[in-house]
Amino acid sequence: MLFPTNRILGSNSLIEYIHLLNQLKSYSNIPQDLISSFKHYILLIYSSDQQNRFSEPLLWIGIYIALASLICSIAMVADLLHGLRNRKLWFPCKYFTLNAASLSVIAVAMKLPMDLNDSMPGHVDQVSKLGSMAFMCIMMANLLPSLTTMTNKELFTNIIALGVLVITLVVNVCIQINTGVLTLYINNEDLHGTISDARDVSGNATIHNIAAILYVVMLLMLLIIHACSSLAIVESKKMLESKYQAGHETALRDPQLQRLSVDPVEYLTQHVRIHWIMAETTSPQFIAACSATSSASGIICAACALGHTVILVFTFYIVPPRGYTSDYKWSMLAIFVIQSIGVILGTIAPLFRCFADLSFRVTNNHIKVFKVEKYWTRTLSYWKQSSISFSSRSRKCKILIHNSRILVLSFCTGIQKTTVVACQMIGLFKLPFVICGVHCFDCWNLLKAMLVSSCIPLVRNPEHPEQNIDLLRQYVLYLQDGMELAERTLKGITKSVNLVIQNAENHQPSNLINLLNQYDGFQGVGIYDSTAVAYLDCWSLPLVTLATIAISLPYIRNDRVDSLLISVSEGLAYVKLVEDSLNTTSDYVRIQKAAKMLWLEVEFYNRWLGNKLQNHAPDVIRAQDILQWFRAEAQNVVTEVEAMGIHGSNERAICANSMYRITQTILNQRNINEFSQDKLFSRLSSMISQILAACLTNLPQVITTNCHTSVIEKRQASVHAAAQLLGQATQIINTLHRRKLPNLNGDDLAFIGNWRRALNNPFPQNP
Known part of the structure; x- marks a missing residue:
């Protein structure tokens, strides 16, 4: 037997074994038959060595x-x-x-x-x-x-x-x-x-x-x-969605809720609570966790952990x-x-x-323990009743396929019912623990009541007064009739939404609130751009353009510039929420995208369309000269874009057009040549503040919109975001509620163009 490869000879065990055989051959008293039989093990040793090498990874x-x-x-x-x-x-x-x-x-x-x-x-x-x-x-x-x-x-x-x-x-x-x-x-x-x-x-x-x-x-x-x-x-999702839509319509007509509309924050708080409860109790994950299959899987899981131990x-x-x-x-x-x-x-x-x-308690005594609700088998029943198209033209073949399908689905329905009942039976293993837990909980409540009663003069409740549980209970939605949410669970859900709102109140946008309080009214929306030509505009682009001009003024103190920059940055976060909720057409989205791109360049790189801010010519000192410089640069960008044959909807063209219109509007104002940089900065800050104020009057509508979403899987996250927004914007909503709005319908408040027309023509003639 020959093994000429270097890979074989590189094996230590094989080399040692061959060396041992060679030594045995040198002894005359060892039979050659025995040595020959030992040679047959060379292949086994080789296979073992190869297996060891293959097992290294x-x-x-x-x-x-x-x-x-x-x-x-x-x-x-x-x-x-x-x-x-x-x-x-x-x-x-x-x-x-x-x-x-x-x-x-x-x-x-x-x-x-x-x-x-x-x-x-x-x-x-x-x-x-x-x-x-x-x-x-x-x-x-x-x-x-x-x-x-x-x-x-x-x-x-x-x-x-x-x-x-x-x-x-x-x-x-x-x-x-x-x-x-x-x-x-x-x-x-x-x-x-x-x-x-x-x-x-x-x-x-x-x-x-x-x-x-x-x-x-x-x-x-x-x-x-x-x-x-x-x-x-x-x-179950279909059933929950139907009940949620009915609950939402009830909430819109609720007279108790409508009486709170004079106080926007209180109205929104109650509105968020109601939709939070509906979202929580119709949450598919919550319903799944309360099902018999979840109980069975938890017990099986515990059995696995015990077995592993x-x-x-x-x-x-x-x-x-x-x-x-x-x-x-x-x-x-x-x-x-x-x-x-x-x-x-x-x-x-x-x-x-x-x-x-245990979050639910049975209110209907006729409910059976081992009962399979219809939603467990309704999907299979729907498949059984639906018709399917057959490619075969043979009538016998169609009948055979149809009957086979009915037979298979009937068998699956039986398996489904058996599984549900089996899961309910497995769930009975938790009853001893439930009974012990209930007794322990009752003992703890009794002990706590005794301690509280003995320390009444020293105890003060730091939380807000308890909400009207009866009002909120009517918005608890149930997948199964004859059930009722336990009061402890309902209070826990209400407490969770209150905590979200309270925690968000600790993160108020202080710089933005200070900017809004410095300037009253909404006149800046009407004067920031008074060009007679009709055009489409969004909230964020004029804000970014005005802020760009303001922070480029070289003789303004850094603390004032930084304060304005932070205020605009905080405000744009809320402006984005308004635009994403209420200005969602493709034209508005394109302008918003351009504004977002421009603000990133201004905030992080201190540039406007590639031009370094505060890098004007040495003789550009007057405020008027700075405005003219921006206007000229904007016109150059527009000309450059048109020369390249790019459509006017290009982001650079959108930003340049906005800068040109705004600077031209400001230059057309009287006594602009007498404006100092400080006076121009104040005028720009006033316009920014009033545009932000006009935009943020839509926050209540954004909150109510986020409370109600059609996608059941995203409903909890959406209501959570609405609760956080309510807590963060409480002071903003209260501040803007005291201001007198222009003559606009509720839906028209979401668009800056409607504000401009209403403020420039406050008393339109009747047709």
Whole structure:
């Protein structure tokens, strides 16, 4: 047998073995048949050496698995902290959601149980492989509420992808159980071990096989729960949307709410509270967390964590440990630690969701415990009743396909009902804990009442008076009839929106408020640009243009310039909200884009269309000269753009046209040649303040618009943004409410062109 390659000769074990055979040949008393038989082991040694060389990258693959597991664990912990911070103990999924990216990371984290032929000789290796299956169960339980954040198409594709991953994992684990790879122990110490050691290994292997089978069952149960929930989500969203729209219409006509309209802040606060409650109680994630499938998944998750703990105790405290000796080397320890921490921390959120249904109490005594509501099966019923087009012309073939479809859907409906009832039965395991928790809670309330009653003279309630719960309760929306939101939960939801508003009030835009208070009225909107030619304009572009002129004046104190710059920057953040909510046509969006580009250049680079500000000619000292310089530069830009054959809607052309019109308007004012830079700066600041004031009178409309959005998945975030805006803009709304508005309808206030026409023609003649 010849092995001429350098790769073979480079193997130390093979070279030593060949050298040993050559030595044996030199001895005459050793039979040649024996030496010849030893030569047959050369190929085995070569294969073993090659296998060791091929297994070298497995260490890096193990590190890759550990990093993927760490990402999943961090995402689950982030959702846990997000729920605690926002006092949402049903822990909505914000960071760890089911999508293509998360499925890819999860697939990497599941590399160990997917591995069919790599043996796991040590106990750390074995427990890590089993722990990966427990980790998968925990992740699936955490991902369940995120199904409600998807569209129907996304829901279908993600469930299919998750099903393929889970079924592949289950099949691979079953193969390993059958082949024995999952529980194969090979260690150098085992070769010289005692019979008792062998029994220990056999017992440990039996426990691991049982654990693997249980994990397989739990994975399949969780997959069925995900599929069952996805079918209910489609119909439940429709029901929730219908009830939300009805609640919104009721809120618009509510006489108690209309009586608060004299105080805009109080009216908006109550309006936000009402829509916050409707958004929270119709939140698909909240409804999913209160469902039977969520309770079942939480209990399964707790069982996985308990099983993983038992395996750890049995493996490392009862059976003599054998460490990690697989080809993954020390990366197995990193995988084991990270995934074990993920199992422990990831169990908290699903376990709390188990008790989310306690947020509701039954008001209808006729509700059955094991009742399957219609929304669980309505999607399947709709598919069963709908017709499909057939490509075949054969009548018998059409009848066969139709009957087969009805049969399959009827079977799926039965599976769906069985799953729901099974989940309700699994949910009964939490009853002992609920009873103990209720008794403990009652004892705590009694103790607290006794302490409070004994310290009444010393206690002062620092919070605002409690809101009218009865008024807010009528806006609580229910997916299932015969239920009522617990008063404790309703107060918690009301308290959460109050906290958001109060925290936002601590971040008032002080510089912007000071600028608005310096100048009264709205006259600056009518005089900033009095060109007779009709044109389209937005709020942000004239503000940026006027601010550019103001901060370019060289003889103004830096503190005044900086104060104006900060005020405009704060104001533009709110102007953007007004424009994004109320000025959304393509023409307005194009102008707003140009203004945004220009402001970035002015604020960060102190330039206007490439020209350095405060870099005028030495003889440009008068305010009039600076205005003429800007006008000339704007005209040059317009001429340059036209010479290049670029359309007038180009961003540079839009900004230059705005500068030309505004500077020409100011130059046409009387006594402009007598204006000092200080007087021009004050005039520009006045116009900026009054334009901002006119724009920000639309903030109440922006808040009410954000409270009501048609996209159910984005409704909570939109109402949260409205509550934050209300808190931040409280002083602005109160300040502008006292000013007299021009003769404009409510919808006309959103457009600066309407303001200009109304202020320039305050008394239009009747036709």
